[in-house]
Amino acid sequence: MGAAPRWRLEQALASFSERLEGVGSKLILRSGDALSVLQDLLKTTGAQAVHWSRQYTPQGIERDKAIKATLNSQGIQAASFAGFVLFEPWTVETGSGGPYKVFTPFWKKVRERSLNAPLPAPESLPAPESWPQSETLLSWKLGADMNRGAAIIAKHASIGETKALQRLHAFLSDRCADYPTDRDRPDRDGTSRLAEHLTFGEISARSVWHIGREAMAQGNPGAEAFVRQLVWRDFAWHLAFNTPELLHDSWRPAWRDFPWRADNPDAEKWRRGETGEPMVDAAMRELYVTGRMHNRARMLVASYLTKHLMTHWQVGAAWFAECLVDWDPAANAMGWQWAAGCGPDASPYFRVFNPAGQAKKFDPDGRYQDRFLPANDGLEPDAEDFYRAAPRSWGLDPDAPYPSQPIIELKAGRQRALDAYKAFKA
Numbered sequence: 001m002g003a004a005p006r007w008r009l010e011q012a013l014a015s016f017s018e019r020l021e022g023v024g025s026k027l028i029l030r031s032g033d034a035l036s037v038l039q040d041l042l043k044t045t046g047a048q049a050v051h052w053s054r055q056y057t058p059q060g061i062e063r064d065k066a067i068k069a070t071l072n073s074q075g076i077q078a079a080s081f082a083g084f085v086l087f088e089p090w091t092v093e094t095g096s097g098g099p100y101k102v103f104t105p106f107w108k109k110v111r112e113r114s115l116n117a118p119l120p121a122p123e124s125l126p127a128p129e130s131w132p133q134s135e136t137l138l139s140w141k142l143g144a145d146m147n148r149g150a151a152i153i154a155k156h157a158s159i160g161e162t163k164a165l166q167r168l169h170a171f172l173s174d175r176c177a178d179y180p181t182d183r184d185r186p187d188r189d190g191t192s193r194l195a196e197h198l199t200f201g202e203i204s205a206r207s208v209w210h211i212g213r214e215a216m217a218q219g220n221p222g223a224e225a226f227v228r229q230l231v232w233r234d235f236a237w238h239l240a241f242n243t244p245e246l247l248h249d250s251w252r253p254a255w256r257d258f259p260w261r262a263d264n265p266d267a268e269k270w271r272r273g274e275t276g277e278p279m280v281d282a283a284m285r286e287l288y289v290t291g292r293m294h295n296r297a298r299m300l301v302a303s304y305l306t307k308h309l310m311t312h313w314q315v316g317a318a319w320f321a322e323c324l325v326d327w328d329p330a331a332n333a334m335g336w337q338w339a340a341g342c343g344p345d346a347s348p349y350f351r352v353f354n355p356a357g358q359a360k361k362f363d364p365d366g367r368y369q370d371r372f373l374p375a376n377d378g379l380e381p382d383a384e385d386f387y388r389a390a391p392r393s394w395g396l397d398p399d400a401p402y403p404s405q406p407i408i409e410l411k412a413g414r415q416r417a418l419d420a421y422k423a424f425k426a
């Protein structure tokens with residue numbers, strides 16, 4: 001995990017620990033090889049069973065299979081459950097029996113499925129006679145790499161189960177009706193902002209599905225679009241489970257030879273929000289200040305990096321992994337490969353987002369750009385915070401003027417990308 005998701009994990013664990021104490025239990029933290037840690041805990045507690053939520057990465061599957069086999073052979077009941085996704089990847093199949101590669105038929109296949117409603121949380125949990133030792137959360141130093149950015153990002157974070165539920169209900173009652181249009185507007189607060197809660201299990205996709213479908217049944221006009229979007233998250237894991245190379249390599253094998261640039265000085269300007277392309281820079285600064293980025297902006301900056309700047313999508317995906325508090329390996333890889341044109345159900349390579357055109361359409365009054373970029377009448381608080389959060393080594397000066405020239409002229413960048421694509425295809 002990168003710096004921001006590790007920091008966010010620390011907050012999630014602290015909140016979960018508090019929640020467990022509220023019902024008479026405790027969170028025990030141990031580090032090390034998972035099987036050895038569990039065996040040690042089983043010995044000290046005399047526990048007879050181990051339950052956990054299934055994971056879907058090759059490493060997670062391999063580790064959990066080994067744990068299950070060993071514990072079962074020792075007479076311990078070891079059981080894993082579907083907690084992280086709505087529909088486990090192997091339960092959704094095309095008519096001919098294979099996995100889906102395109103979202104819309106996947107959605108059609110699952111939209112009417114019934115899912116058990118989540119049970120209420122227990123009001124109390126039995127405590128052991130004596131508590132096993134726990135390492136302290138502080139000693140894990142999960143937030144250490146955030147340096148001075150931690151205090152800034154903390155202003156934007158929403159932590160824990162209670163906040164997640166509040167966010168969901170506030171979204172459904174106040175903003176969901178306009179979601180089908182507003183979800184594309186970075187200048188509006190039009191989406192649920194549940195991604196960080198889902199990533200860290202503070203709310204389950206199943207709860208969101210059930211509450212979202214209730215809103216659909218009550219006639220909330222944006223609820224179906226919202227539930228459909230939630231299913232994109234499952235689709236990402238469906239793809240990652242069936243084609244794990246999605247997580248680290250171009251999904252379409254031919255694209256592994258595309259002449260993308262490796263990391264380069266232009267990509268560094270992109271990371272620092274200094275490309276001179278205002279909509280791109282506003283989005284990159286939003287990411288650094290809040291740990292989030294609007295979905296429309298994610299598509300735009302990913303297209304800009306991979307097409308205008310001809311830089312490998314892995315460079316961008318790695319930066320998102322470092323900075324996003326809602327980092328999810330499958331959704332991130334799918335999003336990047338969609339934008340770059342090398343993924344399943346991807347935007348074609350010749351579709352090059354025009355950042356200026358996108359700004360006109362989706363940030364018509366420039367509010368999003370003003371929020372994160374230096375404006376004529378000074379800096380708004382979030383724009384100012386960018387300079388406080390950015391590493392000193394970047395040498396950024398809040399009084400320096402915003403770059404007057406973009407690193408590449410939009411038309412020329414687009415043409416360069418299209419020429420490379422043509423040559424590659426030939």
Ligand SMILES: Cc1cc2nc3c(=O)[nH]c(=O)nc-3n(C[C@H](O)[C@H](O)[C@H](O)COP(=O)(O)OP(=O)(O)OC[C@H]3O[C@@H](n4cnc5c(N)ncnc54)[C@H](O)[C@@H]3O)c2cc1C
Nearest residue numbers: 191192193194195229230233295298327328331332335336
């Ligand atoms: C290049 C790129 C990288 C991305 N990286 C991530 C990532 O690391 N983690 C992540 O959770 N999402 C990622 N996304 C998807 C999407 O941008 C975020 O899920 C969304 O912006 C989160 O905001 P929200 O919770 O307000 O979403 P809402 O619009 O309110 O949607 C509700 C939920 O549906 C799911 N969802 C919505 N859109 C998508 C999508 N396109 N793909 C997968 N799930 C979706 C999320 O869990 C989200 O919380 C990425 C998209 C792109 C284009």
